[in-house]
Amino acid sequence: MIPFEYRTPRTLDQALAHLREFGEDARPLAGGTALVLMMRQRLIRPACLVNIRGVAGLDRIEHANGTVEIGACATHRDVETSALVRARLPVLADTYHHVGTIRIRNVATVGGGLAHADPNQDAPVTLLALGARVRVRGPQGERQVALDDFFTDYYQTSLAAGELVAGVSVPVLGPRTGAAFLKFLPRTADDYGTVTAAASVTLDAAGERCEAARIALGCVGTTPVRAAAAEDLLRGQRLTDDLLRAAGDAANGGLDPIGDHRGSAAYKREMAAVFLGRAVRAAWARARASAADTR
Amino acid sequence: MSRVEAQPVLSIRLRVNGKDQAVRIPSYRTLLDCLRSDLGLTGSKEGCGVGVCGACTVLVDGKMISSCLYLAVMADGAEITTVEGLAADGRLHPVQQAFVDHGGFQCGICTPGQVVAAKALLDANPSPSEADIKDWMMGNLCRCTGYYQIIESIKHAAATSAAAGKPAAGGAAGRP
Numbered sequence: 001m002i003p004f005e006y007r008t009p010r011t012l013d014q015a016l017a018h019l020r021e022f023g024e025d026a027r028p029l030a031g032g033t034a035l036v037l038m039m040r041q042r043l044i045r046p047a048c049l050v051n052i053r054g055v056a057g058l059d060r061i062e063h064a065n066g067t068v069e070i071g072a073c074a075t076h077r078d079v080e081t082s083a084l085v086r087a088r089l090p091v092l093a094d095t096y097h098h099v100g101t102i103r104i105r106n107v108a109t110v111g112g113g114l115a116h117a118d119p120n121q122d123a124p125v126t127l128l129a130l131g132a133r134v135r136v137r138g139p140q141g142e143r144q145v146a147l148d149d150f151f152t153d154y155y156q157t158s159l160a161a162g163e164l165v166a167g168v169s170v171p172v173l174g175p176r177t178g179a180a181f182l183k184f185l186p187r188t189a190d191d192y193g194t195v196t197a198a199a200s201v202t203l204d205a206a207g208e209r210c211e212a213a214r215i216a217l218g219c220v221g222t223t224p225v226r227a228a229a230a231e232d233l234l235r236g237q238r239l240t241d242d243l244l245r246a247a248g249d250a251a252n253g254g255l256d257p258i259g260d261h262r263g264s265a266a267y268k269r270e271m272a273a274v275f276l277g278r279a280v281r282a283a284w285a286r287a288r289a290s291a292a293d294t295r
Numbered sequence: 296m297s298r299v300e301a302q303p304v305l306s307i308r309l310r311v312n313g314k315d316q317a318v319r320i321p322s323y324r325t326l327l328d329c330l331r332s333d334l335g336l337t338g339s340k341e342g343c344g345v346g347v348c349g350a351c352t353v354l355v356d357g358k359m360i361s362s363c364l365y366l367a368v369m370a371d372g373a374e375i376t377t378v379e380g381l382a383a384d385g386r387l388h389p390v391q392q393a394f395v396d397h398g399g400f401q402c403g404i405c406t407p408g409q410v411v412a413a414k415a416l417l418d419a420n421p422s423p424s425e426a427d428i429k430d431w432m433m434g435n436l437c438r439c440t441g442y443y444q445i446i447e448s449i450k451h452a453a454a455t456s457a458a459a460g461k462p463a464a465g466g467a468a469g470r471p
Contacts, residue, residue, distance in 0.1 A: 001323035003302040036364045101434025106358040189433050
């Protein structure tokens with residue numbers, strides 16, 4: 001690796017000052033599992049790493065007004081094992097459980113994963129389906145970005161130079177709502193998926209028809225993607241095999257996957273349709289259970 | 296010479312296997328390289344170098360990590376446990392003894408990572424089910440044993456520790 005300056009700020013303002021000092025040559029460092037790997041492979045050569053793990057409070061996971069607030073430095077393992085997340089957003093705990101190995105999850109952070117913006121990651125897919133917003137801190141203060149607008153291209157985000165991810169705000173599931181995440185893993189358990197799918201389904205008051213749905217897919221493009229056409233098809237409908245097949249086909253048509261050793265582009269499109277249907281079915285079942293509970 | 300001086304060199308403090316260490320290192324040194332090259336603790340191995348194989352597994356403040364992807368400066372002030380810290384008073388840690396007794400290794404290259412990961416498991420969960428063991432050890436690759444002897448070894452280590460009436464967390468690093 002190439003030598004670099006190293007800073008250990010205690011506050012977000014200090015961290016932002018260090019980032020400003022080095023401009024685009026500085027990178028925030030949290031867990032480093034992605035950053036150090038990219039540096040070892042000489043894909044990036046930052047002049048300065050700003051370790052933000054010493055910033056107090058940045059690893060908190062808290063319940064706020066209808067949301068779970070997860071600090072940027074909370075590790076994947078923190079989220080996976082959080083009693084709050086397990087109670088309020090079990091699908092998110094389940095999603096983080098599927099990332100890599102415990103060794104990686106002990107270190108890799110929520111904010112780092114978002115800033116890394118690898119389209120094969122698991123968590124962004126579920127966070128998209130849940131309607132999460134990214135809390136971004138920069139010289140001008142804090143701004144919130146819907147996750148739909150956060151990923152712009154392959155490993156690219158809408159973060160400007162000098163900004164960093166401070167946390168993510170995740171709405172808790174509403175009434176008559178269920179969510180599910182599925183990862184198609186034909187190789188090893190710690191791998192990225194061939195495709196991933198997450199769905200959040202809200203049923204009508206009778207618990208029969210879909211009132212609203214949010215569906216996201218991973219590993220099928222340069223960013224994780226919403227399956228808007230499939231969401232539209234589900235609205236107002238009852239659950240049938242034909243509906244799920246039609247939703248899968250509707251999503252499939254809009255995808256442009258990158259073929260790799262986990263599957264060709266054509267195979268990923270087919271599997272995206274299949275796993276979309278399965279994720280919706282699982283989310284629907286949980287929504288039904290939730291609707292039954294509230295009646 | 297001037298090139299060396301131009302590199303940012305940082306002073307860090309680590310508590311490694313119960314012993315305080317002060318180290319001066321370049322910023323880019325991984326914890327694995329620091330342990331092996333600066334501190335002479337060559338038990339932890341570099342296998343894949345990309346955080347996948349588990350041969351470099353060590354504990355940082357009790358949590359297992361891949362030391363090949365962890366910068367040494369990130370561990371400043373932390374308590375590190377390596378395979379060298381498991382045996383105490385001339386006696387192998389129960390996990391190590393079980394690996395010996397039940398054929399938990401053949402060539403041995405993955406073994407330091409395996410036993411450190413297994414110690415972390417038993418610290419967190421003294422009586423794991425087979426499913427718990429598989430879930431926890433999933434990221435420690437072995438190309439010799441076929442894994443079943445490793446699983447057997449960990450089951451026996453848990454049973455031995457339970458019979459001895461103490462958690463498997465023996466060794467220098469397990470002491471307060």
